[in-house]
Amino acid sequence: MNGTSSADAATAAAPSPWEDLVTTALLGTDRRPAAYGGSGREAPLALLDEAAMATVRRRAGLRPARAARRPEPAPEDPRPALPGAAARRLATLLADRSAGSGSGRRGSSPDLMELLPQWLATANARGYAAPPQALPALLDAARGRTDLRPAALAFAGPRALWLARLNADWRFALRAAPGGGARLPDLGDTEAVRRLWREGLFAERVALLGALRAGTPARARELLASTWAAERAEDRLMFLDSLRAGLSAADEPFLERALDDRGRTVRATAAELLSALPASALAARMAVRAAACVALDRTRSAPGIVIEPPLECDSGMERDGVVAIPPAGRGERSWWLGQLVESAPLGSWPGRLGGRTAQEIVALPVSDGWQGELHAAWCRAAVRQRDAAWSRALLGSPSAPEAGGPGAVSLAERAKLLAALDSAERAGWVAGFIATHGLSEAFQLLGVCAVPWAAPLGRAVVDALNIARDAGSYPWSFSGVMGLAERCLDPAETVRLEGLLAIPDEPDDAAPGAGGYWAEAFQRLMTTLRLRAQMAEELAPPHGGPPAQPPEAAA
The missing domain is CATH 1.20.58 (Methane Monooxygenase Hydroxylase; Chain G, domain 1)
Known part of the structure; x- marks a missing residue:
């Protein structure tokens, strides 16, 4: 029995024929003469012949695997099909890969790939479905250009996610979809919704929260509140961010409680959301603090604004989202002042500054070089609160001699302020600026x-x-x-x-x-x-x- 065991062990320890071939190939047939050669060919060629036959033997000797589960059929796309001419145009746009020359000279031919975003936007606006045969090229184009993805995936419709589950190159479509393409239960099935919220993956829970928020904001908030204390800090931050959609005064009690969260970024996000609600208690607190720093200068004959920035950042300010430590190169007091002003409701300033309009307030001189800091904070507030009157005042006249705008309102800030105006006014202002x-x-x-x-x-x-x-x-x-x-x-x-x-x-x-x-x-x-x-x-x-x-x- 012992002899048999020794023989078995020796057999098991011996290298396999394939390993022997690999070793010979690595060492070279000169150093390790092959134990074969019946073909009469030179040793290197005989080695390759043997390797080819061994490969066939290995493949033929594989056991058949269990049949894979057949993929589910692609979902139907109920949208109307593209007109024939438009479908041919799409194929042409997707086939074009011209990127122009590196010299800066582009010639007189149109860049078709640059027209694809607009084509997709128009096709989506008119409700057409993507031709099935165009989906692979469409997804390839979207993979290479992130700016195309929202419109391309909307045009590709439900079949884009179906294809993305079958091809790893298109997984970006799943990542771009709410919840990573997670399949959600019927939102009317209360028990299924609660079960997914308790047991689902993080991406599925984010998708569920977003779907509920779009239709029934209160239900989404109640679901989040039911497990809030047990969630991880990074998850609480992502869940809290979903409340941006449909943000309303009804969210204030929940967000006010989140100001006491143990996570600093969670507290900051809750404070930002509350400051976007001008009637919230946080906004009122910030208005009081900001009003103590910004006042009319009554010591001079001409009206103006005098600034006295905060002397400290107390615990109440930190609870309401004020970051105590400034970035490198910023003074503490100016840093605190900016955060207070940008979080205060813009509607509180006329009463504080003599009943003046936004335009009149912006035109007032500011003492001691504080104008840039004050106007920049008002810009951030106007963008956050989407206040057209203040945006208009801070933009100033497009024909003003200074291209940067009033105070420190840079071109980048002006671009953000323009978004608060309607499209016609926006276009007219930029036309005046260009003139x-x-x-x-x-x-x-x-x-x-x-x-x-x-x-x-x-x-x-x-x-x-x-x-x-x-x-x-x-x-x-x-x-x-x-x-x-x-x-x-x-x-x-x-x-x-x-x-x-x-x-x-x-x-x-x-x-x-x-x-x-x-x-x-x-x-x-x-x-x-x-x-x-x-x-x-x-x-x-x-x-x-x-x-x-x-x-x-x-x-």
């Missing part, structure tokens, strides 16, 4: 304007481009604005562009060849606008049905 300051500082502002640009804004952009051409500079100095114009100008502007296609006489101080480059750029712009008009016609509802309006979107 005064040109295009060099207008790129950020153009990016928040509704598409297609309103007629006054479109005219202002075309006129400014014409002025830049006459100045003799190269068009790629304005490549960003030119790219926006191709996507955002109303195709009706092509009539005004025809006069810009000719190559003008170049002044002596012009850049060499600039006139020809400008003519090429305007040709590309006009060709792109005509193509966009054709795309819109192809997406029009068949049989003369009422066309849906293109979506009002930012560039």
Whole structure:
């Protein structure tokens, strides 16, 4: 018995034929002569022959695996199919992978991939379903460009998630879907909802909370409150963030309790949400604190504002979301002041500052160099509270000599303030800005304007481009604005562009060849606008049905 055991052990310890082949290949047939060679071929070739046969033997010797579960059928997409011309256009847009040259010169041909976002937005607005055969290319395009993903996934519909579960390259679609594409129970089934909330994965619970918040905000809040104390800090933060959708005064009691949370970021988020409710108790507390720091200067003949920033950040301020330690380079008192002012209701300032309007308050001089800090905090408050009157006042006149706006209102802050205005006023303000300051500082502002640009804004952009051409500079100095114009100008502007296609006489101080480059750029712009008009016609509802309006979107 012992001998048999020893033999078995020796057999088990011996290398397998495949391992022997691998060892010979690694060492070389010169150092390890092969134990075969009946084929009469040289040792290296004989080794490869043996490896090929061993591979076939290994594959043939595999036991058949259990049959995998067949995937569920793809869900139906009830939306109407694309018109034939639009489907062909989509295939062309998805097949284009041109990225332009690295030299800055783009030629006169339209960049089709840059037209895909607008095509998708129009197709979504008109309620069409994606052709099944286009889904792989559509998902590939969205994988490479994050800016395409929301519109591409909306157009792809429920089949995008079905495909994403079958192909790891498209898993981004699951991550982009609420709750990572989690399947939710019928929201009317109270027991199933409670069971998923208690037992589900984190992504499923986030998705459930978001779905409930969209339809019945109070029910979502009650579900969250039922397990709030037992949740992890990082989970509480994500759950709390879901309350942004449909935020209302009914959420205040829950958020007020969250101000005592043991997690600092949770407290800060609760305070931010409460400060977006101008009638909340936190907003009232912040108004009292801010009013103690900002007052009318009654010691001078001309009215003005005097600032006395906080001397300390007490525990009450910290509970209400004020961060005590400033970032590097910021003074403590100015840091605290900014947080108090941005969290105070903007409606409290007229009563504090002599009954003045927002425009009159912003025009007041501020003592001791505090104007920049004060106006910047008011900007953040106006954006958070979406207050059009204050946004309008802080924007100032678009034709003001200073392009940066009143005080320290930068172009980036102005772009955020513009979002509080309606689309027509926004476009008119940016058109006035371009007429005064040109295009060099207008790129950020153009990016928040509704598409297609309103007629006054479109005219202002075309006129400014014409002025830049006459100045003799190269068009790629304005490549960003030119790219926006191709996507955002109303195709009706092509009539005004025809006069810009000719190559003008170049002044002596012009850049060499600039006139020809400008003519090429305007040709590309006009060709792109005509193509966009054709795309819109192809997406029009068949049989003369009422066309849906293109979506009002930012560039």
